[in-house]
Amino acid sequence: MSTEQNADAPVSDALAESTSDASLDRTRARSQAIEAEIDANPSRFRVLTGDRPTGNLHLGHYFGTLANRVALQDRGVQTWVLVADYQVITDRDAVGEIQDRVLSLVADYLAIGIDPARSTIFTHSTVPALNQLMLPFLSLVTDSELRRNPTVKSEFEATGGRPMSGLLLTYPVHQAADILFCKANLVPVGKDQLPHLEQTRIIARRFDERYGRAEADRPVFPQPEALLSAATNLLGTDGQKMSKSKGNTIELGMDADTTAKRLKKAVTDADRHITYDPAGRPEVSNLVLLAALASGRDPHEVAAEIGDGGGGTLKRVVTEAVNEHFAPIRARRAELVADPGYLRQVLDEGNERANAVAEATLAEVRTAMGMIYT
Known part of the structure; x- marks a missing residue:
């Protein structure tokens, strides 16, 4: 049996443990300490956050996460905001009116106060090196780990029982690529999202252990921490979950x-x-x-x-x-x-920055793996 298979059960336990009462208490305490560290030295942190462009953002999004993104940006934290267009097709057959929805999302971000001069807004589909990181990352997880991942389970249940796509199964790995391509070391999350962040930490650790960088005390990737949000969960106008x-x-x-x-x-x-x-x-x-x-x-x-x-x-x-x-x-x-040209300009500039960072990270990954041939 391989090392990865032997490690499978403990990893599964780690994902489940990430939402236990004891673990949540530790995460809350660490989040409070991080808040103080941000006040003292915000430049230490790089945040990755974002949304799927599946519809218009609403008040639940605003009071739950969006306002906090602006607050982090304004406190001096380097903020990367992902428009996760590839993730639209994790649980559906088509992308729909994707261009309109992406531009609508960018308009929402800018309107609430995300400043493209201080934060980077970018899209999955235009950053090839980010997505290429999924290949080595997929080699670091097992099929059974992914199937037992709480994030995959909850997303699959939300599809109403339709067959699971390969993209949905590997959803946590794609999220790990999102976070690690820019070496984000802080991710604002609610408690339900802690397992996918733990999966990212596991992938980062396994990569460096497998390719020798951890022992050299110069890991390729950070192990990102959770900034546990005190997000307010608003109900819809009918008293049910907002949808x-x-x-x-x-x-x-x-x-x-x-x-x-x-x-x-x-x-x-x-x-x-x-x-x-x-x-x-x-x-x-x-x-x-x-x-x-x-x-x-x-x-x-x-x-x-x-x-x-x-x-x-x-x-x-x-x-x-x-x-x-x-x-x-x-x-x-x-x-x-009313000015879609400006919205596209913001995306173009953000995508350009994201591509430069992603290509540098991929080059570092290939170097660690011995896959540089020139």
């Missing part, structure tokens, strides 16, 4: 009137007295939280001010807060969408 396909989201690009109409139909309950009780009153509390996030206030304070005003007053308060907060973002987004 673009369900039409229960408020998109970043929606105008004020459409936002008001969506929120007017939002689910509440029969109790006119408004309280913030996420466990007992999830739908009402979700709207209270949205108003609080949009206005920068405490949700208990928002609820107390509404008091006996009922669902109608709550929806009015939420609508006003959301529309006020997003008015400048939407205005800027409208300007950007």
Whole structure:
């Protein structure tokens, strides 16, 4: 039996362990320490984050991850933002209106404050060297490891039982290439994403152990750490999980009137007295939280001010807060969408930077593997 097969079970345990209570406590503590280190020396860190261009970004994305990306950028952390266009086809048969969706995503990024002069926005499909890293990386994992990977399992379950594609099976390896091509050493994640980051750490470690760089104390790849986000999970307007396909989201690009109409139909309950009780009153509390996030206030304070005003007053308060907060973002987004040439320029420049870094990393990988022939 090979070394990799012998290591298979411990690796599987490591992936599962990454979301255990004890491991989460350690990750939270380390994340707090990293926050302090960012304040002291932000240039130490390089962040990789991004999205699949499968639809328009919404308020859940904004308050969950997007606003934090801008905050990290503004604190001086080098930030790489991936438009994961190749990952669109991990669980579907076609790419759809991919060009429009990619440009829409870039417009969203720029509108919320991602600065292309300080952050790099790029696409999978235009960085060949990034994707070529998958070949040596695939040799470092086993079929059974991938099938037991919690990320693969959850993504497969979300497909409704359709046959698993090879790309979906190797999804964690592609994500490892995303992170390691630019040698990112910090990845903002929620706890459900910790297994895929652990898989990346395993791949980085195995590469250096196999090709002798770890012993020389000059590894090719860092073992990236998690910045565990305190991401706010907002429900959709129907009280269910936010989903673009369900039409229960408020998109970043929606105008004020459409936002008001969506929120007017939002689910509440029969109790006119408004309280913030996420466990007992999830739908009402979700709207209270949205108003609080949009206005920068405490949700208990928002609820107390509404008091006996009922669902109608709550929806009015939420609508006003959301529309006020997003008015400048939407205005800027409208300007950007009207200038697709500029959006393409931003992508071109980001792709050029990404290609230069990816080619340098691939050259280092080939050197470590002894695959330089000139």
